[in-house]
Amino acid sequence: MENVGYFAPSDVGQALELLAEQGSKATVLAGGTDLVPAINYYSLWPENLIFIGALGLDYIKEEGGKLLIGSGATWTQILEDPLVAEKAPALAQAARQGGSVATRNAGTVGGNLANASPAADLTVILLALEAEVLLKSSAGKRTVALKDFFTGPGETVMNDDELLMEVQIPLPAGSAAFQKLGRRKAMTLSVVNAGVKLNLDGDTCSGACIALGAMAPTPLRCSAAEEMLVGKKLDAALIAECAAAAVAAGSPIDDQRASAWYRTKAGTAIVARALAQAAGIGG
Template sequence: MIPVAFDYIRPSTVDEAVAALGSADEGKVLAGGQSLLPVLRLRLAAPTVLVDLGGVPGLSGVRLEGDTLVIGAMTTHAEVAASDLVRQHAPLLAAAAGTVGDRQVRHRGTLGGSLAHADPAADLPAVAAALDATFVVQGPAGSRTIAAADFAVDLFTTALAPDDVLVEVRLPSTAGWATHYEKFHRTAQAWAIVGVAVAVRRDNGGIGSARIALTNMGPVPHRPGQVEAALSGAPAAQPAIAEACAAVADGTAPVDDLSASADYRRELARVLTTRAVCRALGV
């Protein structure tokens, strides 16, 4: 299909992008376009203005500020996966970014675009939630931050206002943590039927603390706090981990669709979470 007609604006600054979105009846941000362009072609979105961030300098790249990893929103998945800084300070994100789509998608799609699109089956929103990320957003009133826990609010819906631009993602360093991203999908390029992001800190041979987030177990990434609490202080052994992860699907809202039933997703979440924690710890 052919998208509806729209105006195209390529600003040179974030302020210009914010102003263009604010003056539009229905504006959309174009980052990598790997999610937006198919939506436009299917006419599931009909913006009057498309604001292309490709000409705005300073929105991509990775840097370290103290113990905080800072990643520009326009940094591609391939750049995230290949970055030595990301591999050292957020290895979970590097690993997950390397599983997104296929090579073409990873070289065009962006970290910020994926997070702002808020697809419940996308890999990176759950990873950002597990890593307690903070999102830096610029709007008409200036810059502000949004915690990952507050960013995704519903299906394909975030806390971004219509004239906000996601500028960067800030992650506390998890260097030294044991991490793993596990997902189940039917084909190599398919969306995750269920995914699990895990970061575990060892303590005296056991588990000191754990962060877990689930992909595609509801409209937004799910943090199973009861499982994180159960894992904290548990032995780093498969039986104890399996027992702690048994209730990981409690409080989730998976859907029935052509890929899997809700019950199947609940069982997958239990199996994959146990597997992810064990693989992170090497047990």
């Protein structure tokens, strides 16, 4: 890579000024675990890289009834953090299953979201947890629900001058679970993944969120399937019916990792497993 500008601002204000000045000529660099392979293998040629690893965005804290995770928090931080373990254990469960020690040490939650892969693992459980993202530019800030964040593969509602600052998870985070199926057990992108969150009143479901990855051009919330559970006692038959409805909301494709047929079959099993786990009825 030649003739690439490299900037390493030391505070958020400087970073936002650089983004405002450079607009589409700037590419944000966090852990680099998505971006660097894209540069190496797919001939992506950024004009200017803005490294955001020195902005202090690697915090995890509870505030105002929310779990706040700075966009620079790594997968390792998330899977080791006691607050995440207590308040949103399914997120830690997802972080534990991603990549390798090296990618988990470098890769960030902000990068996983901003990269907007339909198969991203942290993304799908955060979608189920009804997370929002805080976006900032030099002109101001806004909060966007993750369900409205993704617009296509690699595409989000973020403007060129915006930085993803923080992920906000409303608490309590219900009873949640994450399931992933890859082509092997480790170091693999998901063929299909699912995150679910259930609010349970005894054994009756009072609220449900179901998110699916790698089944559509964007990570998906399955609202029709969610509605099937509300006000009902969860059992194996209802879970199977709901999992089939969740997958029916997708539009899977054949690609190098799996066929659409396989994704549909496996996705149904993965959603059913996640629902059973969250409901505490085995799976």
